[in-house]
Amino acid sequence: MREITYRQALNEALAEELERDPDVFLMGEEVAEYQGAYKVSHGLLQRFGPTRVIDTPISENGFAGLGVGAAMVGLRPIIEFMTFSFSLVAFDQVVNNAPNMFTMSGGQFNIAVTFRGPNGPAHQLGATHSHATENFYASVPGLKVCTPATPRDAKGLLKTAVRDDNPVLVLEAELLYSSKGMVEPPDEELLIPLGKADVKREGSDVSVICYAQTVPLALKVASQLEEEDISAEIVDLRSIKPLDEKAIFDSVAKTHRVVIVEQDHPFCGVGAEVCYRIQKNIFDALDAPIIRVSQEDVPMPYNERLEHAVLPNAEKLIAAVKQVCYA
Secondary structure (H helix, E strand, C coil), rough: EEEHHHHHHHHHHHHHHHCCCCEEEEEEEECCCCCCCCCCCCHHHHHHHHEEEEEECCCCHHHHHHHHHHHHCEEEEEECCCCCCCCHHHHHHHHHHCCCCCHHCCHHHHHHHHEEEEECCCCCCCCCCCCHHHHHHHCCCCCCECCCCCHHHHHHHHHHHHHHHHHHECCCCCCCCCCEEEEECCCCCCCCCCCCCCCEECCEEEEEEEECCCCCCCCHHHHHHHCCCCCCCEEEECEEEECCHHHHHHHHHHHHCCCEEECCCCCCCCHEEEEHHHHHHHHHHCCCCCEEEECCCCCCCCCCHHHHHCCCCHHHHHHHHHHCCCC
């Protein structure tokens, strides 16, 4: 094991899959000559050439559609959106074409396309560049959605996504690109299955269910709560769809209290679905009502202090945990 950054882990995953399968190619805005807006594709053009690492015009609907078409003829495109906020321009391709083509063609076409790029709020990017899109895409039949929070998960989930015969979205938390973590060396194959959550920290008093950039927040808060004799178990969903119900239910049965912390808005959010499934399937295990900590239901402000007030933060999460623990 060695320590690398989140962006390095993604870069390794891309390089390994491009090397492994000649049908894989990477396409998006500035992925080649500029080596990625966030340098995730650093060095790939020089290594694999311009037919495998392809710069595109600023036309998300166009190159997302090209990716779907390429998948229809047997290739395995990786489509990078400079930010998933821009994927909304390609909503027709991602939502209407990619997930429906297999069924509507009577099984003639597998759409083995991976859509990836930064997702969710970052720092002072304003309302139009701060969308957390996981709730949009997870609601669509035929799409798989994963949200890695660590370098190891980022590498393992991206490699698995590229090999999947269905459209997969890898939503990378923009604020985590420089974060570091331990990852297996490149000569060891790392594949993490979709739909498999991970308990990032064992605990006994409350289950904190989280994903993406709320995972480091939850781990930080768990350390603070330990000083007050509150033991928080941190469950990282890793995949939004498919969702690992068993891991969630096992944790709830152990702690009997739940706080869900998410990076998207509360209305129709991921946390609402998780909350529903818990109360439907394991209601009798709960000793307190479930509490959700999410963005406020407003467009993201540019002002730094207002942005902090809108986002989930340590103060909000600590208050929620203490409330469910009646502390």
